[in-house]
Amino acid sequence: MNSTIFSYFSQSKELSTIISGLSKSLGFDATSLVAFIVFAIACLVVVGALATIGGLGTYAERKISADLQARQGPNRVGPYGILQFLADGVKMILKEDIIPANADRFTFILAPFLCMIGVFATLAVVPFSSGFTLTDLNVGIFYLVGMASLVGVGVFLGGYSSNSKWSMLGGMRGASQIISYEIPATITIISIVLLAGGLSMGTLIGGQGGMPQEWYMFHNPFAFIGFFVYFISALAETNRAPFDLPEAESELVSGYHTEYSGMRFGLFALAEYIEVFVVCGVATALFLGGYKVPFELGTGAILVEKLGLDIMLAKNIGQVLELGSFFTKTFALYYVVIWVRWTLPRLRVDQLMTLCWKYLTPIAIFNLLGCAVWMYAFNGKSIYSLIFETASTVAGHH
């Protein structure tokens, strides 16, 4: 059985009393009903939180870019302008919703929703903490890759249906770029799957520890290179600078969403910012130890032992620590993504394809082979434990 958020909550006594009480008063087994309600609430929380993070992402982007360019940035709405994204949202909703006369109506309306569906569907397996993962599918990371590819369809259809040259070029560039960069990203993911021995997010993170030397990024040299290959591919897959050719302002006005206005444009932008968060989260989960906290604080066992806390309370504290760990790492990567955007100039199309097919893909395949050889040669031990063992053997011979 896949472990889900419901299986975490069902450890607590309160939930079982609620279930038994409901079963008595309703006259049937209420476990499925309560599970449904728990899932519904959790989905609402995740979608709401991620939409807020997406909105705050636009604010962070403007504030950080302003910082890098020695400007002020938004500073009128709320303290330090932090409510700017709400003002933007209201503006988007109130704007006139224009559909070009010669656009393909059905596709034009569908495209932003495809982007949104693709991104939000991936949230089902994003591991926020060991308990607060909506569901820990057996094929979690594979499902995530498959769902994220819907965004490519959305971008392409958005460009195609607008019936405008800028949109068309942007959509074509977007689709070909997303398809191309999926290959190095997926191969790098496979090399990490090889280290962990499973496709579920729980297995992938379970093989790592809280301390940096236990992360897969520092497991062996190939995984270290793999992190950068994945990060570059993720930047390109989410159409972020320096790979933002699909929406290159200087050539294509605004690329595939040139003809979109109002909230339809807002959905595209929101999907992009949430997708950046998701790929940063995946990078955290695969390479940077995910939600793991040092000294196994996440399980709460040490709190029960040393402080004598209630077991469920200790577990909940552990979950909060894990959430903190995951979000700290992910937001650090998010900052790097924005930082890169305002630092590097945009690539040309041919440079983009050269980088993907002549550099990243061969390096990713080399990393996959390297990881396999490493697992075979060193019995799956990390470089840190190898050094540690050698040192202790040498020290033992005095």
Added chain:
Amino acid sequence: MFSNTLFMLSAALTLGGAFAVVYSQNLMHACIYLLASLFGVAGLYACIGADFLAATQLVVYAGGVVILMLFAIMLTGGTGNKINRYGLEKVAAMGNKKTYFTAGFAAVVTSLIILKIIASVLRAQPSKELAANQVTVEKLGTLLATDHILAFEISSVMLLGALVGAAIISRPRKEKHD
């Protein structure tokens, strides 16, 4: 209860999508309906506990095949005028009453024949309860690398052939100097 609901939704999506594909006059829209239908098929796989197959269906069809089909339709101008300059339909209408009737009749007859053939098998083996969410990835991997290695290798040779063919077609032709 839950798996029944999932099955109903997936089946409805598959059949509805497939019907819309043949019904729609616009190739681009047909391609989008096909995407919905393929998603339904992934849902059907998930119903019978084949999680890896379902995810593969998403990755291969949603991510790869549908985008390539969209590209092909766009580059060949599939959604232009349906009527040529002589007033004739370039793309024959895929759905009219005659075709629907014939296809429906054929489908009913075929399914009845197939049911008749496999009836003995269905009666002999009562349907077993599915074990909940077994990990199928490892079994699949082991089988692919041992029992079915020949099929695996042959399919990779086919992909290599496709790759070489694409490279030859897209290579700029050399000018002949005589």
